[in-house]
Amino acid sequence: MDSTMFIIGIIGNIISVLVFVSPIPTFWRIVRTKSTEEFEPAPYVLTLLNSLLWLYYGVTKPDGLLIATVNGFGTVMETIYVVLFLVYAADHAARVKTAKLVATLDIGFFGFVFATTRFAIAGLDMKIMVIGLICVCLNVFMYGSPLTAVRTVIATRSVEYMPFFLSFFLFLNGGVWATYAILDRDIFLGVPNGIGFFLGIIQLGIYAFYKNSRVKSQGSDEAPEEGWQASSVSLLASHASGHGGNNVSIDV
Known part of the structure; x- marks a missing residue:
């Protein structure tokens, strides 16, 4: 691997890790209040799916180590976030909604992609192409997932539920991994x-x-916490790597 590309890949991994850990303040708030409040689960569920797919892409593609490692980390972090969403759902309807998203996307869709590419598609190049195309589509959704909070932001004229750090690191992540x-x-x-x-x-x-x-x-008698509080992608968060790199997961 070219040294310049390797250095950029390392920088991309570092930024991708920051994307994955950026929701921690939000989830600390959720644990403290024992409620997900108005936070949306979709960005985290999508980012988990995105991380799983990019991890699979990195493992399948020769020389895909940088992509696989950061997305492996992302898979662990996003799984923790999704579990916390299920545990501290604001109400039964929110818990059911989150469970359905996880079952449909993270378990059902990923399982289908894995089984199909693993057993129904012959040839490494074709496998990489199919997985890559799916990752591209998911990545776009992950990068746009924080926009799910826009309606609330406009209605309340408040960015309390707009994930600043997630959006900021997704911005950096996209630029580095595009390079x-x-x-x-x-x-x-x-x-x-x-x-x-x-x-x-x-x-x-x-x-x-x-x-x-x-x-x-x-x-609430307290001022909203700074910046974060949002739905997050990776998205795909909340904060979904690119991975294709990350993002590498995140997209990557």
């Missing part, structure tokens, strides 16, 4: 991370526009 993809000539990494970089700019713009008009949460 890596150009050097590696990996279209599966380049397309989603380039789009992620663009979506990150939009998300940061929305945050900047509303950040000075945040208001207290209804019924």
